[in-house]
Amino acid sequence: MxxxxxxxxxxxxxxxxxxxxxxxxxxxxxxxxxxxxxxxxxxxxxxxxxxxxxxxxxxxxxxxxxxxxxxxxxxxxxxxxxxxxxxxxxxxxxxxxxxxxxxxxxxxxxxxxxxxxxxxxxxxxxxxxxxxxxxxxxxxxxxxxxxxxxxxxxxxxxxxxxxxxxxxxxxxxxxxxxxxxxxxxxxxxxxxxxxxxxxxxxxxxxxxxxxxxxxxxxVDGTVFTPQPATPRVPGRVFAVASADVSLKGVVPLLHAIAAIRQRRPVEVVILGEARPNGAVARTMKQLGLSDTVRFMRGVDEAEVARQYAQAEVAVVPSLYEGFSIPALQAMASGVPLVATTAGALPEVAGAHGETALLVPPGDAAALAEAIGSLLDDPPLRIRLSEAALRRSRERFxxxxxxxxxxxxxxxxxxxxxx
CATH class of the missing domain: 3.40.50.2000 (Glycogen Phosphorylase B;)
Structure with a gap:
């Protein structure tokens, strides 16, 4: 032995x-x-x-x-x-x-x-x-x-x-x-x-x-950490969707962004890809989001951390998660988080209104309301991001x-x- x-x-x-x-x-x-x-x-x-x-x-x-x-x-x-x-x-x-x-x-x-x-x-x-x-x-x-x-x-x-x-x-x-x-x-x-x-x-x-x-x-706290020297991009939303499958909730997110865009400027960066002729690509075309939503892939963790640092809001729109590394990355980076209540996301993100805003999975209207409220309310963004950062450091x-x-x-x- x-x-x-x-x-x-x-x-x-x-x-x-x-x-x-x-x-x-x-x-x-x-x-x-x-x-x-x-x-x-x-x-x-x-x-x-x-x-x-x-x-x-x-x-x-x-x-x-x-x-x-x-x-x-x-x-x-x-x-x-x-x-x-x-x-x-x-x-x-x-x-x-x-x-x-x-x-x-x-x-x-x-x-x-x-x-x-x-x-x-x-x-x-x-x-x-x-x-x-x-x-x-x-x-x-x-x-x-x-x-x-x-x-x-x-x-x-x-x-x-x-x-x-x-x-x-x-x-x-x-x-x-x-x-x-x-x-x-x-x-x-x-x-x-x-x-x-x-x-x-x-x-x-x-x-x-x-x-x-x-x-x-x-997550690696030396990489995913607040970057106060990096300026936030006004209206920037960042999301991670590692696979173009319905489970990741990208389609409801796109509908939410289309609704937000009708009343305020917004831009979205999604870490992932949209399959040609897949549901995400079709929804992008249907909603006319090609100038609003950008996909990226094949980047290292330093670049992912930079994307969090530039965003005003991070979103995890998944319909199910067994844990959620992206949620924890956002919290550790000091970015206010909108997530669904699917799977284990509440275990990671914490209580609604205290460390994140939580919405029902697949509910585009609720996603739009939560994302929009954070984009329009800087004090709320600061309060949630600070609480989430403490939670990430104390628990994980x-x-x-x-x-x-x-x-x-x-x-x-x-x-x-x-």
């Missing part, structure tokens, strides 16, 4: 995009915080690879990279196929399924089973593929992070899709959640980020509640996240849990 003060950790992430979604941020910040506590962390990840702090060992686990930003759903060349796992990955793509969680887990089963004695614990970040069970059979303790139940994403997407063929395609795409649910039920411990996510994991994935631990995450830190996570590692290693 390892020394209680230092653990050898294999931290896995089937994709580590540093600019979109939370997986890359989670892996970078958690690996750095664990390392600062004296643990030895090696990160294993597929494309797009994460950006890690200097000195943290990284092992690339390349896939066929079928969803790369510059060539999504591409056809790989024959020489790119290295083994049967690559063939399986492409076959899944050809049948409209999402293969990455499964194929990454199978690659990790090959990599780690042969060196089971090199690590004390494996930490799987939301992959939950069948290969994770193979690692357990090889004698490695395995802990899994589940940020939220993916079946919720599926249900939101299907409920808002009217085209029958598209609905069937979505069902096929999200079929991997069945595998993830079954693997999660066999994990020794599951770490999640909020009480709301814990309830959803128990109810929607069937995980034993005694195996689930809630450990909130944080990566050091606390790392300490609690290491406690879960030790629980699994010491007890050799079934």
């Amino acid at each position: 390892p020394d209680s003060s230092a653990l050898r950790v294999a931290l896995l992430s089937y994709r580590g995009n540093p600019y979109s979604g939370g997986q890359g941020v989670y892996v970078r910040q958690l690996s750095a915080a664990l390392t600062s506590l004296g643990h030895r962390v090696t990160v294993f990840a597929g494309q797009p690879y994460p950006h890690l702090e200097n000195g943290i060992p990284f092992v690339a686990v390349p896939s066929l990279d079928l969803y790369r930003a510059d060539d999504p759903f591409r056809t790989p060349g024959l020489r790119e196929f290295r083994n049967w796992i690559d063939v399986l990955e492409y076959a899944y793509l050809c049948t409209a399924a999402f293969p990455e969680p499964l194929t990454f887990s199978l690659r990790m089963r090959r990599l780690l089973a042969a060196q089971a004695g090199s690590f004390d614990v494996v930490h799987d970040n939301q992959c939950l593929g069948w290969g994770m069970l193979g690692l357990r059979r090889a004698g490695l303790p395995v802990v899994a992070s589940v940020h939220h139940a993916v079946v919720i994403d599926r249900d939101f997407e299907i409920a808002r899709e009217r085209n029958l063929v598209r609905r069937l395609t979505l069902r096929r795409w999200y079929q991997f959640h069945n595998m993830q649910d079954r693997v999660a039920r066999q994990m020794q411990r599951v770490i999640t980020v909020s009480e709301k996510s814990r309830r959803d994991i128990v109810e929607r994935m069937g995980v034993d509640p005694t195996r689930v631990r809630v450990i909130p995450i944080a 830190s990566w050091e606390a996240t790392a300490r609690a996570t290491a406690d879960v590692y030790r629980e699994v290693v010491r007890k050799r849990l079934p």
Whole structure:
């Protein structure tokens, strides 16, 4: 059994995009915080690879990279196929399924089973593929992070899709959640980020509640911090929507902005992208917002922080969140926040009228009223942003996240849990 003060950790992430979604941020910040506590962390990840702090060992686990930003759903060349796992990955793509969680887990089963004695614990970040069970059979303790139940994403997407063929395609795409649910039920411990996510994991994935631990995450306070020297742009609203899916609530936000624009100047920057001919792009065209709303992507955290610093209001319009890194980024940056009451957002943002303005999810009129009231009321912006900044500093830190996570590692290693 390892020394209680230092653990050898294999931290896995089937994709580590540093600019979109939370997986890359989670892996970078958690690996750095664990390392600062004296643990030895090696990160294993597929494309797009994460950006890690200097000195943290990284092992690339390349896939066929079928969803790369510059060539999504591409056809790989024959020489790119290295083994049967690559063939399986492409076959899944050809049948409209999402293969990455499964194929990454199978690659990790090959990599780690042969060196089971090199690590004390494996930490799987939301992959939950069948290969994770193979690692357990090889004698490695395995802990899994589940940020939220993916079946919720599926249900939101299907409920808002009217085209029958598209609905069937979505069902096929999200079929991997069945595998993830079954693997999660066999994990020794599951770490999640909020009480709301814990309830959803128990109810929607069937995980034993005694195996689930809630450990909130944080943001980098050296990057996301008030920048008083950066001037605010009058009427500027900033939002983060890491994926062009209905779950992120961009369409209601666009309707809210169209309503605000009728009575005052407003401009919006959204960190994300609008799929050609997708619902967001169609709504932009319908509402004539091309001169009001601008999308950006592929920028580093320093630029994201600068966008918060320039904004008068930050918005998280999501229809569901298992946590919400963008909400916490805004709070830590000292920007007044408008968020919905969906999922765990109230757990992060705090009480309505005290640290943020909270509105019902999908309610464009309520969004417009909240955003407009902040744009028109500088004292209210100052009061909410100062209270939110205090909340972010008092309740959320990566050091606390790392300490609690290491406690879960030790629980699994010491007890050799079934």
